Amino acid sequence: MSAAEPGTATARPKPRFDPSIRSGLGRLLVFLYAVFAVGTVSRSVVQIATVFDEAPLAYTLSAVSAVVYVVATIGLILGLRRLAVAACAFEFVGVLVVGALTVLDAAAFPDQTVWSDFGKGYLFIPVVLPLVGLWWLLRGSRRPTSLS
Amino acid sequence: MVGLLTLGITVASALLALYVVVLVIRNRPVDNPVVWASMIIELATLVLLVRGLIGVFAGAVYEPITLPLYLVLVPCVLPAALFWSAGEKTRSATAVVLATLLVLMVLMLRIDSLWLSL
Numbered sequence: 001m002s003a004a005e006p007g008t009a010t011a012r013p014k015p016r017f018d019p020s021i022r023s024g025l026g027r028l029l030v031f032l033y034a035v036f037a038v039g040t041v042s043r044s045v046v047q048i049a050t051v052f053d054e055a056p057l058a059y060t061l062s063a064v065s066a067v068v069y070v071v072a073t074i075g076l077i078l079g080l081r082r083l084a085v086a087a088c089a090f091e092f093v094g095v096l097v098v099g100a101l102t103v104l105d106a107a108a109f110p111d112q113t114v115w116s117d118f119g120k121g122y123l124f125i126p127v128v129l130p131l132v133g134l135w136w137l138l139r140g141s142r143r144p145t146s147l148s
Numbered sequence: 149m150v151g152l153l154t155l156g157i158t159v160a161s162a163l164l165a166l167y168v169v170v171l172v173i174r175n176r177p178v179d180n181p182v183v184w185a186s187m188i189i190e191l192a193t194l195v196l197l198v199r200g201l202i203g204v205f206a207g208a209v210y211e212p213i214t215l216p217l218y219l220v221l222v223p224c225v226l227p228a229a230l231f232w233s234a235g236e237k238t239r240s241a242t243a244v245v246l247a248t249l250l251v252l253m254v255l256m257l258r259i260d261s262l263w264l265s266l
Contacts, residue, residue, distance in 0.1 A: 023236060023238070024236075024238050024240050025240045026240075027232065027233075027235065027236060027238065027240050027241050027244060028240040028241075028243050028244055028247065030232070031229060031232055031244045031247060031248070032247060034228075035225075035247075035251055038221065042217055042221070046213050046214055046217070049213075050213065
């Protein structure tokens with residue numbers, strides 16, 4: 001192989017699309033994020049369309065969380081690592097901030113959001129999922145082991 | 149009848165989940181018994197959809213959006229999971245079906261509570 005051949009002398013830039021993030025554990029993450037996306041979007045649409053005035057802050061935050069789950073799902077499915085990392089990081093910060101607010105100022109939240117009490121109503125999955133997601137996305141891609 | 153259906157789907161999902169746990173532990177892909185059992189559960193969710201919608205439209209409904217939404221979404225979950233799981237033969241792909249069965253059980257509890265509040 002000639003040293004002058006293009007692409008061999010310098011290190012290749014990281015690919016913009018990395019389908020490997022949706023393989024292995026990524027496949028389970030895509031599914032869980034998709035479930036949360038469908039659940040939170042449905043819930044949010046119903047809340048905003050029917051009872052928004054009863055708890056505007058809680059329902060607005062529900063809508064924000066729904067958008068984050070949709071973005072994370074899209075990022076994972078399309079192999080957009082940066083987008084998925086940003087969504088997972090936003091989600092984790094959101095769970096911590098909203099979780100703390102619902103504990104410190106419960107009166108401002110007459111109704112629950114997905115992130116209320118650090119995701120207690122959803123078996124604390126909302127606080128664990130972004131951590132697992134960030135770990136998976138930032139540890140680098142690894143080829144999944146095929147089964148026998 | 150709705151209570152019986154949700155109970156039946158919950159029990160069937162729990163039993164199938166136990167089997168899938170074994171597959172996950174043994175690092176095995178989703179096999180034919182899982183697909184057949186899933187088809188039976190799927191059939192039950194479709195019966196639940198029809199029976200539930202009949203109940204919603206026939207009776208006095210306190211909240212006419214959430215319950216039909218759940219009833220429509222529930223039959224979509226298991227086929228979507230099997231399709232997504234079939235994409236590769238890894239432990240995580242098998243775990244997708246396990247997670248789905250757990251989600252299905254939670255959804256049955258939710259439908260039960262919504263049905264009782266009608």
